[in-house]
Every structure is written in structure tokens, then in C-alpha cells.
Amino acid sequence: MNLPLALVLLPAGAALAAFLTRADRPRRVLLVATAATHAALVIAGWARGATGDDAEAWLGLGPAELPFLAATSLLFLAASVYGAGYLAREAAAEHVDHEEGFLFQNTREAAFTGGLLLFLATMSLVAVSRHFGLLWVAVEATTLVSAPLIYFHRHHRSLEATWKYLLVCSVGIAFALLGNFFLAGALPRGASHVPMTQAVLAENAARMNPAWLKAAFVLLLVGYGTKMGLAPMHTWLPDAHSEAPSMVSALLSGALLNGALLAILRAHAVCVAAGLGDFSGGLLVFLGLVSMGVAAAFLIHQTDYKRMLAYSSVEHMGVMALGWGVGGAAAFGAGLHMMGHAFTKGMLFLAAGNLLAIWRSKQTSEVRGALRAAPASGALWLTGFLAISGLPPFGLFLSELRILQGLVAHARWTETALFLAFLAVVFVAMARVFLRMVFGEPSAKGETPLRLREPISAVLPPLALGLGALVLGVWIPSWIHSALQGMGLMLGGGR
Amino acid sequence: METFAEVLIILVVLTNLKLLGSSRATACIRTVAAQGVLLAALPLVTSGDAITLRMIAQALVSGTLKAFVLPFLLLRATRGARAGRELAPFVGYTTSILLGVALMPLALALGRKLGVTGPAGADLLAPAALFTLLVGLLIIVCRKQAVTLVVGYLAMENGIYAMGLAFAQREPLLVEMGILLDVFAAVFVMGLVARHIHREFDTLDTDRLSSLKG
Structure with missing residues (x-):
């Protein structure tokens, strides 16, 4: 059976099984086991090399798909381990809302677990779809299963x-x-019945009507x-x-947003093949900078730390759009940024989940002295801040440096200045929040012993993701390096 | 057959005006269902003798979904909600119809400018499709009731479907079915959420959803 299809069907089948499983423990094991198998299959696929070189193939697993799929799969594995512990802790019938004090219930665990696995299935389909119609179906499906x-x-x-x-x-x-x-x-009229795959469209790109193609790109860019x-x-x-829940936030930020970016990039690649790369790239650069600017504005004086992470995701998606729009070295950087951001933001959201469980508040003003009250989560929170800000030795440092190189190499000075200015504003705004939360006298309402407050299943996954972000910064294995270069070429970055 | 196609297209345009002027959620649901059926029948009318089995099957699936399944899901969401009348929409009904009438020449100009000839006797199809799309957006912007917003989404979807017909460029069967499945799932999930909104706030008005800011 071909691997891309298996990567979609495996979690879909497991989702069905999860819906039908009554007992909680086996279902949690099923979740983690499926995630681990999926990750192993992706890594095996990477080791085996690219498949689906047929231009008309609807599904494929090559340099354009592998880095994205690997980041998604590994992030999901971490989130599922975290989730298994989280679900066990959330098993009570009723909960008290932290903010307003009312009682509420959770969604049934079977439905939630099934939804998680369906999310993995649809995300995998987004990653491996090279057909524009199928890609649309998959992206819309991710919305519906994640809601x-x-x-x-x-x-x-x-x-x-x-x-x-x-x-x-x-x-x-x-x-x-x-x-x-x-x-x-x-x-063109004669070619109106060719399959709508990225490769076939790129072949026919020179004969396409440029005005229609531009309109198509604008619509796809706005939509995705x-x-x-x-x-x-x-x-x-x-x-x-x-x-x-924090692990869902991690998946949204680290996987879902990337998936939409991949869909935009497939259209961008067709534009580049048609000689419209300056048009589509220019729009990506423009929206990228707008996103960075808007995120920076909302990050100043942000009082909710999960919202802060969300705006930080808007900022980083802007960084990626900018990098891909510029192309060249910046496209390599943007590909690396996509992986690095998935790991780093996943780590931060999972750590935020731990802080939320201990302090029962999302307000940045309530959390103080995290390093002493919850040493592991506090350290992860601080490390995550250093990583997300693009400080060495983490992956985002390297990727932002590459994007900067690309900007300078193309002599785009206005964009360079704005890029650096926004990064600086974001750094200062986030530093204020993070440092106050981490240092100082603990404000935890902590009667529960540390061992219960920071269970191993809530510490190991963010730690593993942090290590992933670190590896991307200090030593990129040659196979990741060549895949990222291939990705840049396949998705319109080779300008 | 040409006049028949034109009649269908004019009916689609009229359903849009009806959508803008209806204050009852149930009336909106029935209107958008009728619109879906008209559009599902359109390819059978325009293609003359060249009707294939696949086209009939597609029209049947799409027609059944839009005539029965989606209205059922939405009507279920309104049940017990006294969703009848939306009393204070963001933009009133008369104003909405006037806005709709103002959008019509815009859609006509834009649709003509696209230069899509469409299938035989359907020169009006692209403008009508754009008009439907714009009316759907207008409803999403101007109304409060959760179910009416879903109706607006469906009208948008109908407009896009009609646009696909105008291009005479059919997606492969698998994709076509995938799109229908997504539309079904979207309405299903939105209907569920609408019911939860009703249970939580005892109303279907979405302007109560306003506690998340910043």
C-alpha cells in the first residue's frame, strides 16, 4: 500500500476505534500508539526517499511534504503523550471554571480522542495532497474536525x-x-481537462492566462x-x-497554521512557474509584514499568556510568509522556521498548560515565581521564551538569520528594517511578561505537592519538543538540510 | 432549452432577494434550500443532449443534500429556540433588500468583465453566481442569529458552485463529492454549535458571544 495514503488511513481508522472504545485507559494507549506509529512511518518514509514523482499523482511524499509532515507528526506525538495524562487528570464529571466560578462539563473523552486522531488524519491529507481540489477538501476538513x-x-x-x-x-x-x-x-482552452496537480499546473503555467492566475492567487491567499x-x-x-485545551492550542499553532501555509505555497509555486513570482511573492511579503506589525501591537501589554502565545503565532506566520515571499536563502530559512516554530510553540503551549493547571489563571499578573513554585515548567517556560525570541542556540535563531540574509541579498532594505523593528518590539513586549512570570517570589496557591503538580507526562513532551528546537539550531542533519533545500525549490522559493 | 436555463437563473436571483427580506429563520432555510435545488438542476438543463449518467447522479446527490438533509439539520437547530423572527438585525430588512438591489449591477458588471461565456444560454450565470456569493456575504455581515449566518454561508457556497458551473470546468468526481461532504459536515457542526449557543444563552443571537477580546 502506498505510504501517503497509509498515513491518512491509519489515524482515521484509529479514530473510529477510539469513538467505539468504552474504557478510558485502552483508548489513551490507542491514542499514543497511533501517534507513535504515524511518526515512525513518516521517519521511515523520509529515510526511504521521495515517492510519487509522477506529475499527475494526487498524493505524494517528497521534499515539499516531508519537513511539514514530520513536524506535524512529531508534534502530535508529544501532544498525545501530554494529552493522555491530561485526560486522566480531567476525568472528573464536573469542573469549576477558573475565571468565573461556574460549573461545567467536558466533552466526552471518546469523542475528544477520536477528534484528535481525525485531526491527525486530515492534517496528513493536507500535507500529502498535491491536487488543488483535494487539498481544499482536506483543509476544510481540518477546520471541521478541530472545532x-x-x-x-x-x-x-x-x-x-x-x-x-x-x-x-x-x-x-x-x-x-x-x-x-x-x-x-x-x-488555456485546450488544456482545460488536465488534472489540477501542482506539478501539472506548473508545466502549463507559461500558457496560463496571467490575469486569471493572479485573481486565483489572491483568492487562495485570502482564503487559506x-x-x-x-x-x-x-x-x-x-x-x-x-x-x-493547551495541547489543542499547540496542535493548532504548530500544525494547522503550517498546513494552510503549505496550501498557499503550492499556489505560489504555480505563480512562480508562470513568471508571476514577483506578484505572489510581493503579496506574501506584504501580508507577512502586516501580520508581524499587528501581532507586535497586540503583544504590548497583553494580559493573558495564552493569547500572548497566539499573537506570537500570528507574528511567526508573518515571518514565514515574508521569508517565502522573498525567496532564495530566505525560503530555506522560512522552511526551517516552519519546523522550528512548530516545536517551539508546541513546547510553550504545553508548558502554559502546566502553569494554568497550577495557578488556575491565564492572567500574566497572577503567575509569579514559576521557577521556584514549579521548577520544571518554569524552566521550560523560560527556555521556550529564549527559543521563540530567536536567540541562539535555538532553531529560530538560525532560520531568522537566514531570512535576514535573504532580505539583504535581495537588497530589500525597507523590509529588512521593518522585520528587525517588529522582532525587537515583540522581544521586549514578551520579555516583560515572561521574566515577571518566571522570577520572584512564588504566588502559587500551592497546597498540592510538586510531584502531583508536575507529573512526568506533562514535563517530558515539552522537553522533547524543546530538544527538537535546539537540534535545529545547533546541528541540522544533512538529510533535513537537503529536504529543506528541495522544499524551497518545489514551493516557489528558488528565485 | 435556453429560455428554460434563463428562467432558472432568474429564479436563483429572486431567491437571493427573498433571503435578504425574510426575517424568519425557517423561511431563510427553505429559500436557500430551493436555491440549492435550482442550481443542482441547472447543468441538466444547459447541457442539452449531452447529459451523462454522472451528471444525473451528481445532480441527484447535490439536490437531495440541499433540498432535504441540510434544511433538516438547520431546522433541528432552530427547534425550541423560538428562532422565528430576528427582531433586531444589525442591518434592517428593507435596507438589506436595497443593498442587494445595489449589488446587482455590480455583480452584472463584474460577471460580464470576467468574460466567462458559460454553457449555452447561460450568459447570465456568472453574474448570478457572483450576486449569490455577495448576498451570502451580506447576510453573514448583517444578521445575528446563528442559523441565519449558516444560511448565509450556504448561499455563498451556492454562489461558488454556480461559478464552477459557469466555468464549465468540473472537478473530478472524488473532489466534487469531497466538497459536498465538507459542506454537509460544515452545516452539521455549525448546527450543533448553534444548538449549544441556544442552550447556553437561551437565544440564537450571536451578539451575546462577546466576552473574548484583545
Whole structure:
């Protein structure tokens, strides 16, 4: 059986089994086992080399897909280990809301676990789809299966977040469908029945109608950009990330947003092949900078630390859009950034989940002295801050440096200045919050002993993700390096 | 057959005006269902003798979904919600219809400019598709009730479907079915969330969802 299809069907089958499993423990084992098998298959696929060189193939696993799929799969593995412990701790029938004090229930665990596994299945389909129509179906499916995940804690705030997410993203992605039709309309008359795969379209790109292709790219960028969290279409993102359980936030930030970016890049690659790279790249650069700017503005004086991480995701998606738009060395950097950000933001959200469980508040002003009250989570929180800010020796340092190199090599000085200015503002704004939370006298309402406050299943996954971010910064294995270079070429970065 | 196609397209345009002027959620649901059925029938009318088995099957699946399944899901969401009338939308009904009438020449100009000839006798299809899309967006912006917003989403989806017909460029069967499945799932999930909104706030008005800011 071919590997890309197996990567979709395995978690989908496991999701069905999870829906039907009554007992909690076997279901949690199933979740982690499926995630581990998926990760092993992805790594095996990477070791075996690219498949699906047929231009007309709908599914494929090559340099364009592997880094993205590997980041998604490893992040999901970490989140599932974290999740198994989290679900065991959340098993009580009723919970008290931290903010407003009312009682609420959680979604049934079977439905939640099944939803997680379906999320992995649809995300894998997004990664391996080279056909634009199928890609659209997959991206919309990720919205629909992840909406119930955000509504895990059943109360009015998470309901609000879920509704906004569903409506904003569905309407946005509808525009992407229109973009697909325009893409088909751009094909020359004789070629109107070719399969709509990225490779076939790139072959025919020179004969495509440029005006239609431009319109198609704009629609796809707006549509998938909504899902990716590019400003000004990012409005759903902070709400969804702050109300979802932390491991779901980690998956949204580290996998879902990247998936939408991949969809945009496939269209960008067709534009580049048609000689419209300056047009599509210019739009990516513009929206990237707008996203960085908007995120920086909302990060100043942010009082909710999960919302802070969400706006930081808007910023980093902007960095990636900028890098891909510029191309060359910056595209390599943006590919690396995609992996590094997935690991780092996953680590931060999981650590945030630990802080939230101990302090029972998302307010930055409530959490003090994390390093002493919860040494492991506090250290992870501090390390995560250093990593997300792009300080050496973490992966995001290297990737942002590469993007900077690309900007300078293309002599784009205005963009360089704005890029550095926004990064500086974000760093200062986030440093204020993080450092106050980590140092000082603990403010924990801590009667529970440390061993219970920081269970091993809540510490190991973010630690592993942090190590991943570190590895990408100090030593990129040659196979990752060559895949990222291939990714840059396949997705329109080779300009 | 040409006049028949034109009649269908004009009916689609009229359903849009009806959508803008209806204050009852149930009326909106029925109207958007009728619109879906009209559009599902359109390819059978425009293609004349060249009807294939696949086209009939697609029209049947799409028509059944839009005529029965989606309205059922949405009506279920409104049940017990006294969702009848939306009393204070962000933009009133008369104003909405006037806005809709103003959008019509815009859609006509844009649709003509695209230069899509479409299948025989369907020169009006691209403008009508754009009009439907814009009306859907208008509803999403102007209304409060959760179910009415889903109706707006469906109208948008109908407009996009019609646009696909205008291009006479059919997606492969698998993708076509995937899109329908996604639309079904979207309405299913949105309907569920709407029911939860009703249970939580005792109303379907989404302006109560306003506690998340910043």
C-alpha cells in the first residue's frame, strides 16, 4: 500500500476505534500508539526517499511534504503523550471554571480522542495532497474536525471561540474554493481537462492566462490566509488558542497554521512557474509584514499568556510568509522556521498548560515565581521564551538569520528594517511578561505537592519538543538540510 | 432549452432577494434550500443532449443534500429556540433588500468583465453566481442569529458552485463529492454549535458571544 495514503488511513481508522472504545485507559494507549506509529512511518518514509514523482499523482511524499509532515507528526506525538495524562487528570464529571466560578462539563473523552486522531488524519491529507481540489477538501476538513476540540471545556467562552473559528475559517476557505475555480479558468482552452496537480499546473503555467492566475492567487491567499492566521484575517486565532485545551492550542499553532501555509505555497509555486513570482511573492511579503506589525501591537501589554502565545503565532506566520515571499536563502530559512516554530510553540503551549493547571489563571499578573513554585515548567517556560525570541542556540535563531540574509541579498532594505523593528518590539513586549512570570517570589496557591503538580507526562513532551528546537539550531542533519533545500525549490522559493 | 436555463437563473436571483427580506429563520432555510435545488438542476438543463449518467447522479446527490438533509439539520437547530423572527438585525430588512438591489449591477458588471461565456444560454450565470456569493456575504455581515449566518454561508457556497458551473470546468468526481461532504459536515457542526449557543444563552443571537477580546 502506498505510504501517503497509509498515513491518512491509519489515524482515521484509529479514530473510529477510539469513538467505539468504552474504557478510558485502552483508548489513551490507542491514542499514543497511533501517534507513535504515524511518526515512525513518516521517519521511515523520509529515510526511504521521495515517492510519487509522477506529475499527475494526487498524493505524494517528497521534499515539499516531508519537513511539514514530520513536524506535524512529531508534534502530535508529544501532544498525545501530554494529552493522555491530561485526560486522566480531567476525568472528573464536573469542573469549576477558573475565571468565573461556574460549573461545567467536558466533552466526552471518546469523542475528544477520536477528534484528535481525525485531526491527525486530515492534517496528513493536507500535507500529502498535491491536487488543488483535494487539498481544499482536506483543509476544510481540518477546520471541521478541530472545532469540537476547541469546545472541550463546555462553557460560554469556549463556545464563542468555537463559533468564531468555524464561521470565520469556513467563509475564508470558501474563497479558496473560488480561487480553485479561477485557477482552472486560467488554463488555456485546450488544456482545460488536465488534472489540477501542482506539478501539472506548473508545466502549463507559461500558457496560463496571467490575469486569471493572479485573481486565483489572491483568492487562495485570502482564503487559506484566514486559516493560517495572517493579519487582518487572524481574528479567530487568539480566541481559539486561548480557550482550547493547551495541547489543542499547540496542535493548532504548530500544525494547522503550517498546513494552510503549505496550501498557499503550492499556489505560489504555480505563480512562480508562470513568471508571476514577483506578484505572489510581493503579496506574501506584504501580508507577512502586516501580520508581524499587528501581532507586535497586540503583544504590548497583553494580559493573558495564552493569547500572548497566539499573537506570537500570528507574528511567526508573518515571518514565514515574508521569508517565502522573498525567496532564495530566505525560503530555506522560512522552511526551517516552519519546523522550528512548530516545536517551539508546541513546547510553550504545553508548558502554559502546566502553569494554568497550577495557578488556575491565564492572567500574566497572577503567575509569579514559576521557577521556584514549579521548577520544571518554569524552566521550560523560560527556555521556550529564549527559543521563540530567536536567540541562539535555538532553531529560530538560525532560520531568522537566514531570512535576514535573504532580505539583504535581495537588497530589500525597507523590509529588512521593518522585520528587525517588529522582532525587537515583540522581544521586549514578551520579555516583560515572561521574566515577571518566571522570577520572584512564588504566588502559587500551592497546597498540592510538586510531584502531583508536575507529573512526568506533562514535563517530558515539552522537553522533547524543546530538544527538537535546539537540534535545529545547533546541528541540522544533512538529510533535513537537503529536504529543506528541495522544499524551497518545489514551493516557489528558488528565485 | 435556453429560455428554460434563463428562467432558472432568474429564479436563483429572486431567491437571493427573498433571503435578504425574510426575517424568519425557517423561511431563510427553505429559500436557500430551493436555491440549492435550482442550481443542482441547472447543468441538466444547459447541457442539452449531452447529459451523462454522472451528471444525473451528481445532480441527484447535490439536490437531495440541499433540498432535504441540510434544511433538516438547520431546522433541528432552530427547534425550541423560538428562532422565528430576528427582531433586531444589525442591518434592517428593507435596507438589506436595497443593498442587494445595489449589488446587482455590480455583480452584472463584474460577471460580464470576467468574460466567462458559460454553457449555452447561460450568459447570465456568472453574474448570478457572483450576486449569490455577495448576498451570502451580506447576510453573514448583517444578521445575528446563528442559523441565519449558516444560511448565509450556504448561499455563498451556492454562489461558488454556480461559478464552477459557469466555468464549465468540473472537478473530478472524488473532489466534487469531497466538497459536498465538507459542506454537509460544515452545516452539521455549525448546527450543533448553534444548538449549544441556544442552550447556553437561551437565544440564537450571536451578539451575546462577546466576552473574548484583545
